[in-house]
Amino acid sequence: MAIRKRKETTDLTVNPGSDVILTITIGNAQIGASIVRFDKDETVLAKGDISNLHLGKAEELAGKTLKVTTNILDANSLTNGIVATYGFGSCIPAVVTFKDEVKTDGDIISFILDFNFR
Amino acid sequence: MLLLAASGHIFAQKALPKKDSLKISDMTLPTAPGFILADKAPAAIDKPVNPKAFGISLINLWQGGAVDVTPYWLTNKPRLTFEKYINNRFPVLQTFNISAATFRTDTSTSLSAGFRTQVFKLYYRRNREAMLKKKQEIADLLAVEDPDKLDTAAIAQKNAELRAMFDIQRNRGLVIVELAGAIAGNAPNNTYRNMYASRSGIWTNIRWAPDKFPLDFIALGRYTWSNSKPKDSTLLDFGVSVNYQKGRFDLSAEYVNRHQLQKAVNYDRLAFVANFMISESFYAVAAFGKNFDKKDNIMAIFGVKFALSKERVTL
Numbered sequence: 268m269a270i271r272k273r274k275e276t277t278d279l280t281v282n283p284g285s286d287v288i289l290t291i292t293i294g295n296a297q298i299g300a301s302i303v304r305f306d307k308d309e310t311v312l313a314k315g316d317i318s319n320l321h322l323g324k325a326e327e328l329a330g331k332t333l334k335v336t337t338n339i340l341d342a343n344s345l346t347n348g349i350v351a352t353y354g355f356g357s358c359i360p361a362v363v364t365f366k367d368e369v370k371t372d373g374d375i376i377s378f379i380l381d382f383n384f385r
Numbered sequence: 386m387l388l389l390a391a392s393g394h395i396f397a398q399k400a401l402p403k404k405d406s407l408k409i410s411d412m413t414l415p416t417a418p419g420f421i422l423a424d425k426a427p428a429a430i431d432k433p434v435n436p437k438a439f440g441i442s443l444i445n446l447w448q449g450g451a452v453d454v455t456p457y458w459l460t461n462k463p464r465l466t467f468e469k470y471i472n473n474r475f476p477v478l479q480t481f482n483i484s485a486a487t488f489r490t491d492t493s494t495s496l497s498a499g500f501r502t503q504v505f506k507l508y509y510r511r512n513r514e515a516m517l518k519k520k521q522e523i524a525d526l527l528a529v530e531d532p533d534k535l536d537t538a539a540i541a542q543k544n545a546e547l548r549a550m551f552d553i554q555r556n557r558g559l560v561i562v563e564l565a566g567a568i569a570g571n572a573p574n575n576t577y578r579n580m581y582a583s584r585s586g587i588w589t590n591i592r593w594a595p596d597k598f599p600l601d602f603i604a605l606g607r608y609t610w611s612n613s614k615p616k617d618s619t620l621l622d623f624g625v626s627v628n629y630q631k632g633r634f635d636l637s638a639e640y641v642n643r644h645q646l647q648k649a650v651n652y653d654r655l656a657f658v659a660n661f662m663i664s665e666s667f668y669a670v671a672a673f674g675k676n677f678d679k680k681d682n683i684m685a686i687f688g689v690k691f692a693l694s695k696e697r698v699t700l
Binding site: 268270272292293294295296297298299300301302304311314315316336338339340342343344345346348350352364366373375377379 | 435436455458460461462463464465466467469470479520523524525527528529530531532533535537540541544547548551
């Protein structure tokens, strides 16, 4: 079983006066789990299945970086495709999608992501 | 009669795990709808199968084979979560598989196109809950911030256990309704110009594998007709098979009643089929019984089959 790491950085523009909510969806009927925390803060905000996670007020988030690690196992015997969708309520873009593919059945892809709020 | 057939399944698009062992349920002759329509499948009642994203099956090296694809899985499905996939009782699109098959004799070539899909699939609640529980166990193992600290051995073990739960040919506690159809054409003298559509058919297989019971049952309804003159072979088949699978053995008994509509004549077939896996790539098959024909209808087949390859082909 191979693990491939993929690092990405995405800038998000927050809408002032609103709450920022994060939902992570693992597609292709694969299995994944995420760990979410802010940069320079060891406290883990949430881990596992991330749904409607309240990240804070837009004004509080501006200038911060959200660090998300999502490990996805190719559990579906019908496809090697991996797709993870990060939905940010009150941000532009509101949806960030990463697509990839494992080489061998049962491999893992780790998305190591930085989301910069602006 | 000795049937020596080399059968192989070369699966592309998806690889088998390196340590994956070939199961007896994998060691069946091609079941592309075109083969069934052309009576090239060894059993009159075929089992519903897990679709392959892309696959090639061979009857043997010189007579022909089939290629099949499940288009749904050729593109990403961002919204299809594991839970939605498990709970979908009508996976028509997800399992819609199209195939093309060819079978060649000394004097003619048969070509066919077919489809098969699962119009209904129901896992017993206990099975569904077990799958979701296994999924959660894997997700818990994946919830690690440093990927280098993932327990890959435990994840691989649980992934193998989960995949075994999806094996619809071996698992118990499920009901599957499969719909299939095909059209076949013949090319006498192996000449393209002579090709014509010869036969079409549509059929359904319903498999019921009760939980905690050693047998499972398949019911068949099949309607086939001739596309060319003389159009005197419109057939309506009804049948049932009882199957027992354990370890290296796969035993089945099947009965099919065939009604020839134009002539209002009934035929039937009763067959017992035994498969024994000698090794991972070599197994014996025996079939005895009575075939449809009024005369010369004793069926006695003993043969061996071996896999050409179970390795992945990367496109």
